[in-house]
Amino acid sequence: xxxxxxxxxxxxxxxxxxxxxxxxxxxxxxxxxxxxxxxxxxxxxxxxxxxxxxxxxxxxxxxxxxxxxxxxxxxxxxxxxxxxxxxxxxxxxxxxxxxxxxxxxxxxxxxxxxxxxxxxxxxxxxxxxxxxxxxxxxxxxxxxxxxxxxxxxxxxxxxxxxxxxxxxxxxxxxxxxxxxxxxxxxxxxxxxxxxxxxxxxxxxxxxxxxxxxxxxxxxxxxxxxxxxxxxxxxxxxxxxxxxxxxxxxxxxxxxxxxxxxxxxxxxxxxxxxxxxxxxxxxxxxxxxxxxxxxxxxxxxxxxxxxxxxxxxxxxxxxxxxxxxxxxxxxxxxxxxxxxxxxxxxxxxxxxxxxxxxxxxxxxxxxxxxxxxx
Amino acid sequence: xxxxxxxxxxxxxxxxxxxxxxxxxxxxxxxxxxxxxxxxxxxxxxxxxxxxxxxxxxxxxxxxxxxxxxxxxxxxxxxxxxxxxxxxxxxxxxxxxxxxxxxxxxxxxxxxxxxxxxxxxxxxxxxxxxxxxxxxxxxxxxxxxxxxxxxxxxxxxxxxxxxxxxxxxxxxxxxxxxxxxxxxxxxxxxxxxxxxxxxxxxxxxxxxxxxxxxxxxxxxxxxxxxxxxxxxx
Numbered sequence: 001x002x003x004x005x006x007x008x009x010x011x012x013x014x015x016x017x018x019x020x021x022x023x024x025x026x027x028x029x030x031x032x033x034x035x036x037x038x039x040x041x042x043x044x045x046x047x048x049x050x051x052x053x054x055x056x057x058x059x060x061x062x063x064x065x066x067x068x069x070x071x072x073x074x075x076x077x078x079x080x081x082x083x084x085x086x087x088x089x090x091x092x093x094x095x096x097x098x099x100x101x102x103x104x105x106x107x108x109x110x111x112x113x114x115x116x117x118x119x120x121x122x123x124x125x126x127x128x129x130x131x132x133x134x135x136x137x138x139x140x141x142x143x144x145x146x147x148x149x150x151x152x153x154x155x156x157x158x159x160x161x162x163x164x165x166x167x168x169x170x171x172x173x174x175x176x177x178x179x180x181x182x183x184x185x186x187x188x189x190x191x192x193x194x195x196x197x198x199x200x201x202x203x204x205x206x207x208x209x210x211x212x213x214x215x216x217x218x219x220x221x222x223x224x225x226x227x228x229x230x231x232x233x234x235x236x237x238x239x240x241x242x243x244x245x246x247x248x249x250x251x252x253x254x255x256x257x258x259x260x261x262x263x264x265x266x267x268x269x270x271x272x273x274x275x276x277x278x279x280x281x282x283x284x285x286x287x288x289x290x291x292x293x294x295x296x297x298x299x300x301x302x303x304x305x306x307x308x309x310x311x312x313x314x315x316x317x318x319x320x321x322x323x324x325x326x327x328x329x330x331x332x333x334x335x336x337x338x339x340x341x342x343x344x345x346x347x348x349x350x351x352x353x354x355x356x357x358x359x360x361x362x363x364x365x366x367x368x369x370x371x372x373x
Numbered sequence: 374x375x376x377x378x379x380x381x382x383x384x385x386x387x388x389x390x391x392x393x394x395x396x397x398x399x400x401x402x403x404x405x406x407x408x409x410x411x412x413x414x415x416x417x418x419x420x421x422x423x424x425x426x427x428x429x430x431x432x433x434x435x436x437x438x439x440x441x442x443x444x445x446x447x448x449x450x451x452x453x454x455x456x457x458x459x460x461x462x463x464x465x466x467x468x469x470x471x472x473x474x475x476x477x478x479x480x481x482x483x484x485x486x487x488x489x490x491x492x493x494x495x496x497x498x499x500x501x502x503x504x505x506x507x508x509x510x511x512x513x514x515x516x517x518x519x520x521x522x523x524x525x526x527x528x529x530x531x532x533x534x535x536x537x538x539x540x541x542x543x544x545x546x547x548x549x550x551x552x553x554x555x556x557x558x559x560x561x562x563x564x565x566x567x568x569x570x571x572x573x574x575x576x577x578x579x580x581x582x583x584x585x586x587x588x589x590x591x592x593x594x595x596x597x598x599x600x601x602x603x604x605x606x
């Protein structure tokens with residue numbers, strides 16, 4: 001920002017601060033009210049996930065993946081089991097694939113609802129948050145109905161899932177979707193097109209596509225910058241190639257392409273697409289089939305390594321797994337989407353006002369459990 | 374804001390855009406100065422965005438789905454190309470799963486991987502370390518090209534007691550954090566990294582946890598560190 005005349009100040013945000021979405025500390029250098037440099041300090045929630053993985057069997061890792069991204073635990077389970085299955089070249093029954101997709105998409109809606117609601121809360125809109133949490137609660141109820149847990153499921157296992165869908169799940173799910181779809185319109189009225197909300201988000205924190213790719217930003221944050229990239233479409237895993245849905249990208253609807261509002265709105269659009277996938281999956285799911293049938297007695301992947309990616313609500317979740325042929329992995333590396341999203345914050349916030357930082361950080365939708373692992 | 378003020382700010386912004394920051398910095402009134410600065414920042418952003426994004430109707434990176442190359446032998450193909458372009462950089466026989474390189478020419482090779490139009494690896498997907506035994510550590514890179522939709526994996530082995538690899542943080546910006554994490558966990562040094570610090574652990578932590586021979590330190594700032602190895606399988 002050129003010459004500074006003695007009013008530079010270093011400000012600490014966090015590690016205990018509601019707007020940092022967890023235990024994140026931001027070292028902010030300001031020039032008046034303008035940000036001249038921002039350095040995220042992470043590691044407060046480091047729980048040695050990768051070291052633990054080297055000391056337990058493949059299936060024992062799954063509950064730990066829950067606790068990485070605790071807002072989208074199903075998606076993390078999914079990413080991990082897909083990686084191990086790919087390494088073992090294991091084929092799972094069709095019914096299991098359907099159940100997994102249904103859970104992953106419900107989880108996407110739940111996670112996005114929280115992200116959108118909390119984003120409103122960050123900016124000062126309290127009501128939409130309550131509306132969205134109310135609806136998220138119904139999804140959590142369905143998860144509880146299926147596997148008994150509300151947040152940390154340990155539901156997807158290598159080769160199968162822990163429980164079959166309970167009686168009446170499909171009907172409940174359809175009921176929920178019928179109730180939920182009109183709600184999206186309500187959210188839009190409440191928050192998306194709110195004048196104050198647009199003022200605070202449009203044209204703020206513009207992320208050009210080249211920068212996003214160089215930083216490895218993925219998921220809704222990348223798509224908001226106009227890059228049409230979604231692993232469910234571009235490199236389909238599980239049975240995502242069977243469903244008809246669109247990849248939503250930002251278009252600079254209220255300001256410029258890749259601003260905070262775009263990042264927010266892409267998530268809103270994705271919720272609609274998830275509903276579309278869910279309707280198809282729930283209609284097509286096979287009635288019969290044993291979800292435990294393909295679960296191996298002993299998980300011993302052959303010697304080798306794999307890098308496998310899946311699309312979680314936050315973006316590309318990669319697992320790099322190295323196996324030496326024993327039941328214990330040699331190395332599990334989790335490449336988390338929120339990690340790369342936070343890495344771009346420094347460049348993204350430079351030159352904006354102090355109040356915009358909260359807006360930019362919220363729009364990236366980070367989860368610290370996944371960043372620190 | 375009064376009309377006069379708006380005019381004044383517009384003038385100042387124009388001056389600032391042409392590189393004259395002194396006139397803004399010379400304003401006595403704090404509020405006015407910060408207003409001017411924020412307007413300037415916005416104007417700069419807008420200018421940047423205008424040049425970068427507006428002609429991007431075409432530039433929007435459309436990744437085609439049909440145009441898939443068999444990735445099976447891509448490691449071999451690109452390995453050959455690297456061998457031709459940078460003789461002596463390969464560390465072992467070519468194979469289907471990865472390309473094994475020596476660290477010396479890594480920075481040049483990395484730059485070439487990104488700039489060569491037929492490869493154009495614009496995204497560093499994953500980077501991690503690995504303790505491969507034999508007194509060796511390995512850095513592994515998974516690259517992906519958004520334009521061509523292809524993947525390769527590159528591995529670079531270095532001796533455990535003298536682990537130095539050229540940093541590629543300036544080529545792929547995410548390399549910054551990835552390399553810091555690998556340094557943190559494995560003690561591989563990335564030469565030329567502009568911010569070479571630990572990522573997740575505190576700066577004064579001893580040892581590198583993901584090495585296989587790691588022993589937890591007994592105390593940290595006078596606090597005893599519990600060792601719970603019993604009960605694990």
